[in-house]
Amino acid sequence: MNKLMSKADFPVFEKYPSLAYLDNAATTQKPRQVLEAVDRYYREENANPLRGLYGLSVAATEAYENAREKVRTFIGAKSTREIVFTRNATESLNLAAHSLGRVFVSEGDEVLVAISEHHSDMLPWQGLAEERGAEISYLECSEEGEYTVEALEKALTPKTKIFAIAQISNVYGRVNPIKEMAKVCHHNGTLLVCDGAQSVPHIAVDVQELGADILVFSGHKMLAPMGIGVLYGRQELLEKMPPFLTGGEMIETVTLCGATYAELPHKFEAGTVNAGGAVGLGAAIDYINEIGFENIERREAELTALAFEQMKDIPYVHIIGSEKAQEHCGIITFTVEGVHPHDIAALMDMEGVAVRAGHHCAQPLHHFIGIPSTARMSLAFYNDEQDVEKFITALKGLRRKMGYGE
Amino acid sequence: MENELYGQVLLDHNMHPFHKHELEGATCSHEGINPSCGDDIVLKLTVKDGVVTDGAFQGSGCAISQASADIMLELVIGRSVEEALHLKDLFSKMIEGTITDEELEELDEAGALQNVSHMPARVKCAMLGWRTLETLLKEDE
Structure with a gap:
């Protein structure tokens, strides 16, 4: 073996x-390779990434951005601009609901959520619907945990702006037909947000083949430390989305009236980032790739x-x-x-x-x-x-x- | 430690709860829920002249929650409201790990749940019946 x-x-x-x-x-x-990578980062490369003009900060930035590149390759995204680091899948989904929702969901619109979703893929959408005066409805599965594309087609209406579903449910463990679902959604003008927390660690996922507009996952469910997660989004979509958290390191200029925001993906990464966690995630990806x-x-x-x-x-x-x-x-x-x-x-x-x-x-x-x-x-x-x-x-x-x- | 928890007393009360049934003529009732576990019981009591003359519970939950509620009813039926609330305080002390040996004796079979004090995740299971009892008796006052 x-x-x-x-x-x-x-x-x-x-x-x-x-x-x-x-x-x-x-x-x-x-695995020790992940623990050692995090340890090495803090021993040898630690400074506040993306800010400093001195060598060590540049090293920290490189370590952080290298991890982003590893994630990009791992899920087949077109650009590192499409890879946003978050704390975990929950934060990614909150980002998606908050930011995507503000732009794409208006009063009277509908958000469709798979009934087997984890609370983290349900509560943000409920909150969004309430905030925007939108309707939330649920797509039911069979007793066997199966979702069909036909049932999705029936559930979509011209007003359905977002459909949220996990690629693999954390209760059923069954792979949902995201690729086919994404086609149906896009045909209907609906965005598909996919929770990959249970899939990305266990099956090969290529975002371009999958077709989901947003894919989220957590590092800690795939050998990486706790506190690092990912939101993938198509670049043109992320560009239209407003920031989720605001603060340091996500702006270009700030005046007393407001700010212009930094470029992708930094627009979505307010505050000092979890560079050690990202390095750990990079090492986890190396480990998985080696197997x-x-x-x-x-x-x-x-x-x-x-x-x-x-x-x-x-x-x-x-x-x-x-x-x-x-x-x-x-x-x-x-x-x-x-x-x-x-x-x-x-x-x-x-x-x-x-x-x-x-x-x-x-x-x-x-x-x-x-x-x-x-x-x-x-x-x-x-x-x-x-x-x-x-x-x-x-x-x-x-x-x-x-x-x-x- | 847990071996001792799932001992004969607890298993008997879980498998053959004496006080798990409908209660005709109850004077008060209250539903107690542990949302994160799905433990859900309805406690009914007959309180006459400040004395708990009868009591029963229904619902579902883990062995700890079910046995604890059954043992509790065994203890409090026939006692005054004050005595019942005193026993609740003793039970809480036992779970917090601050009970004296003398006080533990007063709790009789409920002492079988003492090891729950080392298992934070199961504290609310053991407390469910007692928490519901306290709410009920204080509301009824």
């Missing part, structure tokens, strides 16, 4: 060698199938979403009859298995499917067969531990 496809590079597993960490959809662990998405996708699919096929055979375990393992992309959300998800997570923790429980920040979806909360296991390429086996063993022992006969 490829050395990079193991836990060997992840120091957290030196401290917790037997931990089956299966909460990668919440955040991934960090290659072909290998990542194959390995994660293998592990998903290994868990899924065994879970399917346990009569009291119910999997949310598709009945096919390949439609789960490393995310398996489930319930266990008679055991509350919080008890599932607590009991699994006792066995050294880390899973998430609750509504996974997708409360409207849980209402929609009529289940108040669920448990979720989510994989990354560095997980292994032992992690899955530990999880399955813990899963099979749950009901006995709660006092049931089996």
